[in-house]
Amino acid sequence: MNPNSxxxxxxxxxxxxxxxxxxxxxxxxxxxxxxxxxxxxxxxLGIGALFLHLNPPSHWETIESPSLHLSAEFAEDKLxxxxxxxxxxxxxxxLVAARYGFYPREIFVPVDKNIQFxxxxxxxxxxxxxxxxxxxxxILPGHVSEVTxxxxxxxxxxxxxxxxxxxxxxxxxxxxxxxTQDEWAAHKTGxxxx
Amino acid sequence: xxxxxxKRLALFxxxxxxxxxxxxxxxGMYQVLERSGLLKxxxxxxxxxxxVSTHGVLMAFVLTTFFxxxxxxxxxxTSLKTPIWNPVLAWAGYAVSLTGVVLAAIPLLLxxxxxxxxFYPPIQANxxxxxxxxLLVVGSWFWTVIMIVMFNKWKKAHPGxxxxxxxxxxxxxxxxxxxxxxxxxxxxxxxxxxxSLGLVDTIDVGLARTLFAWTLHPIVYFWLIPAYIAxxxxxxxxxxxxxxSDKLARVAFLMILVFGLPIGxxxxxxxxxxxxxxxxxxxxxxxxxxxxxxxxGFTVIASLEMAGRKRGGKGLxxxxxALPWQNPMVLAAILSLLMLVLGGFGGxxxxxxxxxxxVHNTAWVPGHFHLIFAGTVVTMYLAVAYHLWPKLxxxxxxxxxxxxxxxxxxxxxxxxxxxxWHVLGLLGMPRRISSVQYNSLLTLAWEPYELLMIIGGLVxxxxxxxxxxxxxxxxxxxxxDASITEEAAIVADAPVSSWLNNFIPWNLLIxxxxxxxxxxxxLQFFVLKTYxxxxxGY
Numbered sequence: 001m002n003p004n005s006x007x008x009x010x011x012x013x014x015x016x017x018x019x020x021x022x023x024x025x026x027x028x029x030x031x032x033x034x035x036x037x038x039x040x041x042x043x044x045l046g047i048g049a050l051f052l053h054l055n056p057p058s059h060w061e062t063i064e065s066p067s068l069h070l071s072a073e074f075a076e077d078k079l080x081x082x083x084x085x086x087x088x089x090x091x092x093x094x095l096v097a098a099r100y101g102f103y104p105r106e107i108f109v110p111v112d113k114n115i116q117f118x119x120x121x122x123x124x125x126x127x128x129x130x131x132x133x134x135x136x137x138x139i140l141p142g143h144v145s146e147v148t149x150x151x152x153x154x155x156x157x158x159x160x161x162x163x164x165x166x167x168x169x170x171x172x173x174x175x176x177x178x179x180t181q182d183e184w185a186a187h188k189t190g191x192x193x194x
Numbered sequence: 195x196x197x198x199x200x201k202r203l204a205l206f207x208x209x210x211x212x213x214x215x216x217x218x219x220x221x222g223m224y225q226v227l228e229r230s231g232l233l234k235x236x237x238x239x240x241x242x243x244x245x246v247s248t249h250g251v252l253m254a255f256v257l258t259t260f261f262x263x264x265x266x267x268x269x270x271x272t273s274l275k276t277p278i279w280n281p282v283l284a285w286a287g288y289a290v291s292l293t294g295v296v297l298a299a300i301p302l303l304l305x306x307x308x309x310x311x312x313f314y315p316p317i318q319a320n321x322x323x324x325x326x327x328x329l330l331v332v333g334s335w336f337w338t339v340i341m342i343v344m345f346n347k348w349k350k351a352h353p354g355x356x357x358x359x360x361x362x363x364x365x366x367x368x369x370x371x372x373x374x375x376x377x378x379x380x381x382x383x384x385x386x387x388x389x390s391l392g393l394v395d396t397i398d399v400g401l402a403r404t405l406f407a408w409t410l411h412p413i414v415y416f417w418l419i420p421a422y423i424a425x426x427x428x429x430x431x432x433x434x435x436x437x438x439s440d441k442l443a444r445v446a447f448l449m450i451l452v453f454g455l456p457i458g459x460x461x462x463x464x465x466x467x468x469x470x471x472x473x474x475x476x477x478x479x480x481x482x483x484x485x486x487x488x489x490x491g492f493t494v495i496a497s498l499e500m501a502g503r504k505r506g507g508k509g510l511x512x513x514x515x516a517l518p519w520q521n522p523m524v525l526a527a528i529l530s531l532l533m534l535v536l537g538g539f540g541g542x543x544x545x546x547x548x549x550x551x552x553v554h555n556t557a558w559v560p561g562h563f564h565l566i567f568a569g570t571v572v573t574m575y576l577a578v579a580y581h582l583w584p585k586l587x588x589x590x591x592x593x594x595x596x597x598x599x600x601x602x603x604x605x606x607x608x609x610x611x612x613x614x615w616h617v618l619g620l621l622g623m624p625r626r627i628s629s630v631q632y633n634s635l636l637t638l639a640w641e642p643y644e645l646l647m648i649i650g651g652l653v654x655x656x657x658x659x660x661x662x663x664x665x666x667x668x669x670x671x672x673x674x675d676a677s678i679t680e681e682a683a684i685v686a687d688a689p690v691s692s693w694l695n696n697f698i699p700w701n702l703l704i705x706x707x708x709x710x711x712x713x714x715x716x717l718q719f720f721v722l723k724t725y726x727x728x729x730x731g732y
Contacts (some may be wrong), residue, residue, distance in 0.1 A: 013694070027442060027492065034488040038481045045547045049474060054548040056463040058470045060718075064725040124317050124730045125399060127464070127555050131636060134551040138465045140346020140399050141316060141727040158634040162555035162624035164310055166317065166732040167239045170627045190281040 057137040057147035064118055065141040068096060074120050078106045089116040092146065097139045098122035100168035102159050106175045109151065110184035116148040127163035130176060138163060151178040199281045200271045201586045205669075206288060207264030208579065208586075210295070211257045212662060215572075218252035219658035221245045226611070226651035231629055231645040242636035243308040243629035243732070250311030251302060253568070255330060256295055258417045261575055262371075263287070263337040265420050266364050266584060270341060273358040274348045279340055287336025290329055298326025308732055310626065312406065313386070315397045318729035321390040328382045331375050341368035349696070356690050359440055360427045366447040367419040369697055373455050373704060374416055377408025390727065396726035400467035401719040407458035408712060411576075415454040415483075417567065419447065421574035425494045425527055428581060435501025438493045444694045446486035446493070453483040455704055456711035460545055464554045472715050473547065479711070480545045487538065491531060498527070522597045527579030529605040533569030537562060540616065555626070557617020561647060566611045573604060576661055583665055589672030592664050603657040611650025614643035 023031070066075040076095055082092040091110070093106040095135035096103045097119055109115050119128055121139045128145070137147040151157075161172035179187060227233060228242050260680035267278055278284055300322055301307040345365040349357060357365070381402050389397045430437045437443065459476035462468050502513025518524050540562040544550055553559065580597050584590055591597060619625075623640050630637050693699065 001570045023442070024439065027439060028498070031485075031489065034485055034492075037488075038484055039547070040479055041542065045477065045549075046474075048548060055470045056473055056548055056551065057466060058468060058473060059466045060469070060722070061466075062722070062724050065727055088575050099401075108290070123727070125314050127624075129555065129622070129624065131556075134548075136464055136554055138462075140403070140465065140467060142398075142725040143400060143466045152246045156634065158632045158636065160624055160632060162626070163314075164243065164317075164626040166730070167243070169243075170239060170629050170631045173632050 050139075057145060059144065059146040061144040062142055062145070063144050065122055066118065068122055069118055073118070076103070081107055081109060086116070087113070090116050093117050095128075095163070096122055097126040097128065099124070099166055100161070100172035102128065102161075102172075102174040104174070106177070108177045108179055108184075108187055111151055111154045111178050111180055112137045114148055114150055116146065119145045121149075124165050125160050125163050126172070127167050128159060129155045129162040130159050133157070136162070137160075154178045154180045154183070196268070196272060196585060197277050198269055199278055203278065203281070203284055203288070203587050204264040204582070207267070208582075210292060211260035211264065211575075212579065212665065214252040214256040214260070214295075216248045216658050216662045218257070219655050221252070223250040223651045223655040225249065226647045227578070227646075229628060230648055232645065232648065239628045240305055240308070241448075243310070244302065245304040246626070247279065247308050247310050248299075248302045251298065251327075254311055254413075254417075255327070257572075257575075259291065259330060259334050262416065262420055263291075263334060265423075265578060265582075266337060266341055266368070267639055269364045269423065272346050273360040274344060276344065276348065279344045279347060283336050284340055287333045287340075290336065291333025294326045294329025294331075294333060296326070297322050297329065300326075305411060312410070313404070315386065315389070315399055315402050316704045316727040317732050318390055319498040321387070324382060324386045324390050325370075327660075328379070328387065331379060331382075334371065335375070338368045338372050341365055342372075356695055359437075359443055360423055362444055362695070362726040363419060363423045363426070363447045363565070365697065366451050367416060367702065368452050370412060370419065370454065371416045373708070374409055374412040377405045377410075377458070377581065381405035388566045395728050397729070398719055398724055398726045400465075400724060401716065403462060403465060404468065404712075404715055404719070407461045408644045409458070410461050411458040411480075412454045414563075414567065415450050417571050419450065420578070421530065421571045422447070422450075422490055424523070424574045424578050424581075425490065425530075428523050428578070430497035430501060432521050432581075433498050433517055434528075435497055435504055438500065441558035441690055441694065442489060442493055443457070444690065446489045448694070448700055449486040449489075450483065452700055452703055452707070453479055453486070456707040457483060459711075459715070460550070463547065463550045467718075468715055472711070475549045475711055477545060479707075484538070484542070487534070491534070494527065495533065498524075520594070520598065522580045522594065522601060523577045525574050525601050529601060530570045530573040530577075533565050533573070533605070533608065537565035537569060540565065553619050555624055556619035557615050557623040557625050559563060560613030560625050561612045561619055564608065564615065567603075569608045569612070576601060576604065581664060583668045583679045584672070584675070587669050587672060588674060588676065588678060589668055590675045592667035592672055596660065596664050600657055600660045603653055607650050607653030607657055607662050609650075610653060611647050614646040614650075618643050 019093060033145045045056065063071065069076060075093055077093050079096060081093060085091050086165055091113055093107060093109065093115060095117060098121065117135065119137065119139050121141045124141060126139045133151060135147060135149040137145040139145045157176045157178065159174045161169060165172060224245055225242065230234050267284065271278055301320035302323065307319035309317050309319040313319065341364055345357060345361060385402050388394045425444045426437060457476045457479035459468055459473050460480045461475055488690055498517060499513050502516040505515030506515045507513030543553060544562060580591060618640055621639050622636060629639060
């Protein structure tokens with residue numbers, strides 16, 4: 001290589017040996033392949049995040065856990081599927097996670113609609129997950145978790161705790177029934193649980 | 195010759211590591227059995243969660259830390275050809291770490307520290323547990339200092355020369371550990387200890403999780419680097435060839451050091467308290483750190499191919515059959531790489547930002563890390579033990595055939611156990627439960643896989659027992675053989691520039707990256723208002 005070329009100048013400025021940059025061609029090709037694979041995945045995930053809004057449930061909102069029962073939103077009679085939807089038609093569900101259940105213990109929601117869960121913990125760290133769906137979030141005491149999802153299939157699902165929370169952790173689950181649009185229309189009580 | 199101090203230090207560290215490994219395997223067996231619900235009379239959440247906590251601490255913290263310290267002392271003296279700098283300090287570190295293990299073991303075994311090895315507050319364990327865990331880390335810092343000092347002393351004594359690869363990699367690990375352990379050390383000293391001693395009433399759980407995540411990811415590279423040292427330094431020679439590229443090996447270790455650190459938030463994807471911007475940034479780093487692993491796979495397989503062809507292997511795949519499969523180090527490398535490929539694919543799913551929601555905290559996750567850690571990493575630890583025991587004891591290995599049987603059974607057992615575990619995760623089973631109590635038809639689909647896992651657990655327990663038996667027999671009854679020599683020196687194939695021969699620029703780069711990736715995420719807990727809970731029992 002020409003010692004006066006700008007690449008050589010940068011090399012000597014950085015103190016790189018010629019040997020540092022002599023890489024066997026197979027190895028060099030593999031490096032390109034590996035870098036391309038990694039870049040491809042990051043780009044795909046970036047497109048998902050930016051344009052399809054496929055993001056994890058980040059949400060900074062703090063709350064005082066010991067006085068949840070006095071709060072406007074998480075008092076016991078305010079929990080469950082909210083009677084009024086958000087302006088864009090999203091249905092809000094408010095839950096309290098506490099040893100050992102998600103309260104209220106049973107909720108009904110419609111299929112193919114945006115459902116926004118807002119969950120606060122009364123005691124320790126919990127995790128909410130509805131198996132076979134992407135509804136999931138960690139719940140930290142002192143924080144409100146918010147996650148929005150759409151259930152594509154009607155049926156009964158367990159909403160279970162997926163973070164160790166004490167000796168009764170195995171028993172911490174509640175029932176979510178996803179109704180068809182017709183069933184949802186017939187579900188007159190809206191969200192007031194029987 | 196390896197001096198007596200090194201031999202003793204290595205053996206004392208290794209026995210704590212492998213003793214813990216054997217004990218933790220028994221706990222593991224109990225757990226698969228308890229969890230399956232097959233035997234009603236052993237079902238007990240109290241015993242199960244105490245067992246899981248102990249299993250995790252022993253495997254992830256005790257086995258690894260003591261193995262890495264022992265292996266580091268051996269690698270330093272053999273590759274630099276100098277005695278250990280300040281053996282008193284080394285023994286002091288050993289004593290501090292061991293004291294920590296004993297202190298932590300007492301509440302763990304009594305069921306007073308069933309907070310799992312991730313110890314997420316506000317569930318609180320007995321204070322001895324936190325003191326013990328802290329001492330274990332503090333003891334390991336003695337080792338860190340010794341490794342860095344030995345590296346620097348050697349360089350000063352050999353100006354212009356390239357530090358041998360095994361020591362370069364060990365020093366990389368020492369720096370990595372120094373950076374890694376800061377997160378959990380801060381959590382311990384400023385949060386867990388004052389809180390469990392009753393000096394403060396409340397604890398900021400968001401901050402605690404953030405600090406733990408700081409440690410939780412790079413710690414796996416702390417565990418992995420010794421396995422890579424064996425793959426780069428011992429495997430090519432054991433296979434009858436040589437390392438394909440010494441230079442790219444150094445690049446791979448440096449990439450792990452730099453990219454491995456600022457990426458802990460992929461453990462917090464599902465947490466509310468960190469922003470999507472921070473999570474996305476950590477995700478990019480998580481994918482970047484796949485590069486050194488892809489590079490390692492290439493270099494090690496290329497080295498094996500060269501060896502296979504030298505031994506007469508022909509054709510596209512013929513060299514694989516020509517490899518010395520009867521050599522435990524070579525066999526371990528092949529099995530270990532196989533599991534790394536499978537576990538790596540699973541890891542890509544976990545790393546994939548929003549996609550992680552489908553598998554977060556499901557059985558998929560322990561399936562993944564058993565494949566990568568218990569599979570890839572521990573398999574290489576086992577092979578290193580078979581490689582070093584004769585050198586440390588001056589005796590021949592008790593039985594090469596038994597060692598091969600042990601490695602194969604470990605591989606088969608791990609395959610039988612982790613495959614159903616992954617499937618269970620996709621079927622939605624959460625990871626940390628002691629029994630299935632959900633009244634849902636979904637749980638019926640879980641049962642056959644849980645039963646399959648018991649078979650895997652049995653094979654693994656047998657294999658772990660056999661491993662310790664072989665080491666014990668080698669040490670006590672092995673045929674004395676004076677011809678067993680120390681490592682053949684791995685000479686660098688080309689001199690490298692100071693970029694690949696010192697750590698100052700890389701540490702500065704890490705400092706910048708860490709401030710970028712953890713600056714605001716930690717600062718926010720001090721700037722914004724948080725409500726901190728008090729302690730809870732379990």
